Every structure is written in structure tokens, then in C-alpha cells.
Amino acid sequence: MIRTTLITAAVAMALGATGSAWAAGYKAGTYQASAQGMGGPVKVEVEFTSSAIKAVRIVGTTKETPGIGTTALEKLPPLIVENQSLGIDAITGASKSSSAVLTAVADCVRQAGGDPKALMAVPVKKSGKAASKTIETDLAIVGAGGAGQVATLRASSLGKKVVLIEKMPFVGGAAAINGGTVVIQGSKIQKELGVKDDTPEIMRQDLLKNGHNLNDRSKLDLYVNHVGPTIDWLLDQGLVLDTKAGFTNEAEYSKPRCIRWLGGAPANMKRMHELVQKTNAQVFTGTRAEELIVENGAVVGVKAVSNDGTTYTIKSKAVLLSTGGFGYAKDMLTGALKQSLYYGPVSSTGDGHKMAKAVGAKLQLMEYGKIYPNGVEVAPGIAKSTIWANKNAFEKGSGILVAKNGKRVISETASNNAIKQVELKQPDSTLYILMDKPTYDGFVQGLYIGGITGGEVDSWIAKDGKGTPKFVKADTIEAAAAKIGIDGKALKQEVVRYNSFVKAGKDADFDRPAKFMTRAVVEQGPYFIIEQQPRFATTMGGVVTNDSFNVLDTNGKPIKGLFAAGEIVGGAMGDDSPPGGNMGWAVTSGKLAAEGAVNSMK
Structure with a gap:
């Protein structure tokens, strides 16, 4: 939930400065309206002078998704005031929340005697000449979902300088909107909750059965043997499980091992990002990686472009791809995936898969995705x-x-x-x-x-x-x-x-x-x-790695400097993933990949 947000801005120039031929005219005062968002109604309060929008406020509390919908609620009001326009682009990935803000503000404009249609036509100010920046770091991580943020936490804890970039205007990726469960096999908390007879081998057999024996056995072994210690480590860092609600009932598992994060997926991602913010890592949102930098056969950085046009050349000792899946890239889908409805994030466009393939990475199981029946x-x-x-x-x-x-x-x-x-x-x-x-x-x-x-x-x-x-x-x-x-x-x-x-x-x-x-x-x-x-939502195919999560080329040899974690690494769960399995894999592979990347720097 988000508390009242107040955004005020001095309007130093008349509407003519925005390039609009429309002469603003309002009944000075403060007006309120609401519109339906993703989680419920979004109420706004708009203050007008006789010639301009003076302030836009989000009033009261909302149920918009933390870190996603709330990003729209935070970023759109100042843009409306700055540009004196309703022609603002929706925040990518938060279109419904964005629409709620713009619709409610348009209602207030009508109440004040203005013309919302005219404001839709007012052009938004463009930034000046795009800047170019070069950043040097130890580890560049591409994608700030569950795997990327865990990798950031781990590499930072090992004393390395980290740059984390995310193409969306917010962090979280699929981990912010999934079912909110995670596998905790082998963890201390699983035993404390009364399950003392679960083992890596039992989980291994469950995943082989569920994945129709298509699993990458080395990744599967890493997963089942390290997910417990990873959960222990994350709980020590400050993440919280809903132990009061206890285990969820999942037919895919022989033992109780699936549990929700306290508050579900959005709340967990909020906590995780707060932990990342306490590190020395540099985090850039709204910044899309476009190309891996390769020198003498080794990956030594990444080129990226931000939403404001700034180009970044990030030079690093290693690059870790945690860019998620490719479910929203229709040109990459085959088989049953083409016949199924998509419900994942719009950010899953296979960017990491494409960049890795461009430098010779081997891919596997690309025809499979986790299809749910509900x-x-x-x-x-x-x-x-x-x-x-x-x-x-x-x-x-x-x-x-x-x-x-x-x-x-x-x-x-x-x-x-x-x-x-x-x-x-x-x-x-x-x-x-x-x-x-x-x-x-x-x-x-x-x-x-x-x-x-x-x-x-x-x-x-x-x-x-x-x-x-x-x-x-x-x-x-x-x-x-x-x-x-x-x-x-x-x-x-x-x-x-x-x-x-x-x-x-x-x-x-x-x-x-x-x-x-x-x-x-x-x-x-x-x-x-x-x-x-x-x-x-989840695609099961991706790059092939060794046990250090170093990406392999089509000849099975490590690509120096290139690591991967999360959904982009295909194979651990075969052609299907059980409930909580993807989140368990994200955090486990994120931690292990960060360790692998750091060890490669020695």
C-alpha cells in the first residue's frame, strides 16, 4: 500500500512554453476524482491556478502492486505538472495503474473547466542531447528480478563492486508478480516447522518426475543441494516467510516444502530491494542492456541505453545475465506455448537469451514453458x-x-x-x-x-x-x-x-x-x-552453464567472463516447474552464480 504522496512543482512558464497552441484556462481550486487501477480505485487530488495545473496528489491508500503500480503513482504526477500535459506515456509494465492516474486527473481537469483532450495533445518535453557515460566495476548484473537482486546481495557481501541494470522503471521482474511461494527444502525453517524427513534426493526425484526426466542433471543437483542453505542465508539477511500460514498443499511434492513469503511476492521484492539499497551497488532502472562487450574472446562488459537516451558503457571483470524468460517474445515461442495464454511480465522478451546467443552461447529446452491450467x-x-x-x-x-x-x-x-x-x-x-x-x-x-x-x-x-x-x-x-x-x-x-x-x-x-x-x-x-x-509465464529453456554458472558456448566450453542465473538458465526443472520452484531456483542460482563470478576474478 502507498501512503499519501504529494508532488508540487512551480510552474514558471505558460503553456506556450510546452509548444501547445491551447490557452489554458481553469477554475482555480482543488478537485478530486478516482479511477480503477490494478488493485482497486486510485484517488487523486489536483490543484489548479487559473492558468495551470499546480500540483497532483495521490490521496489516501491504494492497493496497487508495490514497486510496480506504485511506481506509476510516484512518477506520473510530477510529469503531468512539469509538462502541463496528459499525453504522458504509461509506465511500462504498469499500464493499468498509469491509466488510473491519467483518467482521474482528466476528470479533475473537466471539473476545473479544462479540456482533457487538448491536454492529451500537449507535447511532452524531450531531454536535450543524450549523454554518454563509462562506468568501471567488478561485476555487471543485467536484470533486477529475484536472481539479479540476490546475486547483487551476494557479490556485494563478498566485497565486490556491482552495477545492477534493469530495463523496466522498477525492479522485481517476474518475482514481483508470481504466486509468492518458494521452495525451502533442506532449510532450518523447514525443520522448525516440523518437516524433518525431506532430503535433496526426495526433491530430486520429485523434480525429475514433474520435469519428465528432461532435467539438466548437474543444475538439478546444484538446486536440490543448495536451496536450503540459500533460504537460510536470505532469512538471515532479512527476508521473511509466512510461517503462520504454513506450507501450501502442492501435489507435485512428496513432502511439505513450499511456503509463501510474508505479504506475498510484491512485499518480498520490496524487502529484497531495500536490502540491495543498503549495499554499495549502483542500481540503474529504466536502462536496457543492448550488447555484450567482447575482447579477445572474453566478455568484459555491457552496453546499455537508459530511457532518457543516456548510453552507458559498463566495463567489468564479469557480466551476469539475470534477464528472465522470453514468454512475451512471440517470435521465440513454439509448440504448446503458442496455444497458451500469457500472463507474465511484459519484460520477458528474451533479451539475455539473444545477447548470449550473439556471443556463441549454447541454448537448450527452448520449446518448453511452465503451463498452468488455471x-x-x-x-x-x-x-x-x-x-x-x-x-x-x-x-x-x-x-x-x-x-x-x-x-x-x-x-x-x-x-x-x-x-x-x-x-x-x-x-x-x-x-x-x-x-x-x-x-x-x-x-x-x-x-x-x-x-x-x-x-x-x-x-x-x-x-x-x-x-x-x-x-x-x-x-x-x-x-x-x-x-x-x-x-x-x-x-x-x-x-x-x-x-x-x-x-x-x-x-x-x-x-x-x-x-x-x-x-x-x-x-x-x-x-x-x-x-x-x-x-x-515462465519459459523453461535458456543458456547452458557449468557448475559455476559460467555460460558455455556451442562447443561446451566456458565463455570467459559470462555468467547467468534465474530463468535464463534452462534445464534444472526439465519441461515443467512445480509451485515455488521458479522462485527457489531464482534465489539459489542467483547466489551461486554470484559466487562463481567472484571466484573467476581471483
């Missing part, structure tokens, strides 16, 4: 996740998962991988969740964790099955089924059958655990049905 299509080709809402519906409520024929097809609490395989075989690769009102109420609470607001849900239901995503409400099961296009008679019969299983304490069809069948579907409406489609 997405809803919120825009053409774009999804949001209902994974936490589904947990509420299936583990605490009476929700059932059915196909277009109205029949259940799998245990609702099976692994995501198992449900995905069934889902991909359905017409349009779509399944449906049926919920009664008590289950729906719990489902909606889970949606908020995934960044879906109450306003969005209401707007989806208001579409009544027309458009996307398909989410319907009706007084009877048959009526809800008709709206969404599934067999209502069969669905009604399936509910009766499922309720008999609840009464008997055993799912005779799909063996849904009895502990997750404590409530029958109620006999009185309303009822709700929502679509479920395959979605992905």
Missing part, C-alpha cells in the same frame, strides 16, 4: 491467474472442475501438471469450475492474491457469458450452464454424484482427498461458473 482470458491472448482462488474453491469449498459435457474429468486437487494434460485435450483447451455462493465467496478472496480486483470480477459477470473471460451467474445450475455453453443436465447429475461422494467421505471417480471434500454443493442458488484455460 487462467482466465482478460484480453486477447493475455491471461490472469486464478490459482489461489482455485485452492480456496477446491480445498476449502465445494467447487468442482468439469468439461464441456458437464462431467468431472480429474481430481480438482491433482497436480497442475496433471490437470493441464487433461485440459489441453478438451475442446478449446477449456475446463470450467462450478461454485455455489459460499464457495464463490472464498474463490473471490483468492482472486485478490493474483491481482484480480472485485471491480474486474463484477464486470466479467455483467457480460453474462458474452466476451472474455467467460464467467456467469444464475439461480440454477442448468441456467448457469446454458449461459456458458456446457451440458446443464449432465452437470446437475454430476453435482448429485459429487455430493454423494462428500457424504460417503470417498471420491469413487477421481480420488479427491477426503480432507478436501468437507462441503457439498448447496441446493439453493445462485451458482457461478468460470472458464479455465492454459496459461504460462
Whole structure:
């Protein structure tokens, strides 16, 4: 949440100085308005003189994503005042929060007697001649997600000078918007929470099974043997797990080893970045790496360009790529990934993959991505996740998962991988969740964790099955089924059958655990049905490295000076990743890669 932010600026010149032919004219005073953001309403207060916008304030608290949406709330108001314009570009990666600010300010302009359309046409001031800067450091890290920031912490703790660059205007990457869970196998806290019989070998076998034995065995061994000590180290640094909530139930694991960060992903990234800010590392956001610098076959730096046009030549003893995946780069997608909705960050454009390949790096498993079965299509080709809402519906409520024929097809609490395989075989690769009102109420609470607001849900239901995503409400099961296009008679019969299983304490069809069948579907409406489609964010393919995370070339030889960590390093989890697995890999590989890079400097 963000507290009241006040941005004031002296307006020394009339609107003519911005190049606009429109003569500003306002009713002097202070006006308020609000607009829907990513997490809820964003309220602004705008102060006008008779000829200019004097100040823009974000009022009260918001539920915009910390470090992402809040960046838009912090950066847009002064730009509006400085430029006397509403033609400000949205903050990349925070378009919905940006839109909320601009829409609310436009409302205030109307209240003050101004013309928002005219302000949209006012050009934004451009900076002068772009500067060129050269920076020398020990380690240049490209990408400030989970892996990059952990690598920064570790290299800094080992006494090295670090420059961390991030192309987005904020840090966090995919780690700021994921499910907020992490694997803690082998850590002290796992044992303190009562799990003392988990081992690296058990986790290794779980990941081999889930990854269909396509795993890079050396990376897998590094992961399972080092994730515990890495978690211990991070907790010592100041990160916090939600031990009160305890382990999450995940069918992919033989032992409880997955747990949420306290406050979820955004809160964890906020804490991590605060730790980075306490180091001596130089951090540049809004700065895109464009090319690796190679001399005599060794990587000795990186060239980058900032949003203001400044070009940077960063000379370093080593470069560590932690640039994430390539899910948002449609030209890099193949196979099932092309058929799945995308719900990851817009920053996942494969920049690191491309730069590494340009210097001869070997890539592997590029056709694979982590596909989840629980997405809803919120825009053409774009999804949001209902994974936490589904947990509420299936583990605490009476929700059932059915196909277009109205029949259940799998245990609702099976692994995501198992449900995905069934889902991909359905017409349009779509399944449906049926919920009664008590289950729906719990489902909606889970949606908020995934960044879906109450306003969005209401707007989806208001579409009544027309458009996307398909989410319907009706007084009877048959009526809800008709709206969404599934067999209502069969669905009604399936509910009766499922309720008999609840009464008997055993799912005779799909063996849904009895502990997750404590409530029958109620006999009185309303009822709700929502679509479920395959979605992905994480790509599983990437560069090949040795055990020091030194990137290998196509001949299997280390590329001197080039290291990598996180999603860009393919292989540890094969063709699929279990819940919390990607975050566990990010922090583990980030720490180990930093150590490998530092050791290469000796």
C-alpha cells in the first residue's frame, strides 16, 4: 500500500512554453476524482491556478502492486505538472495503474473547466542531447528480478563492486508478480516447522518426475543441494516467510516444502530491494542492456541505453545475465506455448537469451514453458491467474472442475501438471469450475492474491457469458450452464454424484482427498461458473552453464567472463516447474552464480 504522496512543482512558464497552441484556462481550486487501477480505485487530488495545473496528489491508500503500480503513482504526477500535459506515456509494465492516474486527473481537469483532450495533445518535453557515460566495476548484473537482486546481495557481501541494470522503471521482474511461494527444502525453517524427513534426493526425484526426466542433471543437483542453505542465508539477511500460514498443499511434492513469503511476492521484492539499497551497488532502472562487450574472446562488459537516451558503457571483470524468460517474445515461442495464454511480465522478451546467443552461447529446452491450467482470458491472448482462488474453491469449498459435457474429468486437487494434460485435450483447451455462493465467496478472496480486483470480477459477470473471460451467474445450475455453453443436465447429475461422494467421505471417480471434500454443493442458488484455460509465464529453456554458472558456448566450453542465473538458465526443472520452484531456483542460482563470478576474478 502507498501512503499519501504529494508532488508540487512551480510552474514558471505558460503553456506556450510546452509548444501547445491551447490557452489554458481553469477554475482555480482543488478537485478530486478516482479511477480503477490494478488493485482497486486510485484517488487523486489536483490543484489548479487559473492558468495551470499546480500540483497532483495521490490521496489516501491504494492497493496497487508495490514497486510496480506504485511506481506509476510516484512518477506520473510530477510529469503531468512539469509538462502541463496528459499525453504522458504509461509506465511500462504498469499500464493499468498509469491509466488510473491519467483518467482521474482528466476528470479533475473537466471539473476545473479544462479540456482533457487538448491536454492529451500537449507535447511532452524531450531531454536535450543524450549523454554518454563509462562506468568501471567488478561485476555487471543485467536484470533486477529475484536472481539479479540476490546475486547483487551476494557479490556485494563478498566485497565486490556491482552495477545492477534493469530495463523496466522498477525492479522485481517476474518475482514481483508470481504466486509468492518458494521452495525451502533442506532449510532450518523447514525443520522448525516440523518437516524433518525431506532430503535433496526426495526433491530430486520429485523434480525429475514433474520435469519428465528432461532435467539438466548437474543444475538439478546444484538446486536440490543448495536451496536450503540459500533460504537460510536470505532469512538471515532479512527476508521473511509466512510461517503462520504454513506450507501450501502442492501435489507435485512428496513432502511439505513450499511456503509463501510474508505479504506475498510484491512485499518480498520490496524487502529484497531495500536490502540491495543498503549495499554499495549502483542500481540503474529504466536502462536496457543492448550488447555484450567482447575482447579477445572474453566478455568484459555491457552496453546499455537508459530511457532518457543516456548510453552507458559498463566495463567489468564479469557480466551476469539475470534477464528472465522470453514468454512475451512471440517470435521465440513454439509448440504448446503458442496455444497458451500469457500472463507474465511484459519484460520477458528474451533479451539475455539473444545477447548470449550473439556471443556463441549454447541454448537448450527452448520449446518448453511452465503451463498452468488455471487462467482466465482478460484480453486477447493475455491471461490472469486464478490459482489461489482455485485452492480456496477446491480445498476449502465445494467447487468442482468439469468439461464441456458437464462431467468431472480429474481430481480438482491433482497436480497442475496433471490437470493441464487433461485440459489441453478438451475442446478449446477449456475446463470450467462450478461454485455455489459460499464457495464463490472464498474463490473471490483468492482472486485478490493474483491481482484480480472485485471491480474486474463484477464486470466479467455483467457480460453474462458474452466476451472474455467467460464467467456467469444464475439461480440454477442448468441456467448457469446454458449461459456458458456446457451440458446443464449432465452437470446437475454430476453435482448429485459429487455430493454423494462428500457424504460417503470417498471420491469413487477421481480420488479427491477426503480432507478436501468437507462441503457439498448447496441446493439453493445462485451458482457461478468460470472458464479455465492454459496459461504460462515462465519459459523453461535458456543458456547452458557449468557448475559455476559460467555460460558455455556451442562447443561446451566456458565463455570467459559470462555468467547467468534465474530463468535464463534452462534445464534444472526439465519441461515443467512445480509451485515455488521458479522462485527457489531464482534465489539459489542467483547466489551461486554470484559466487562463481567472484571466484573467476581471483
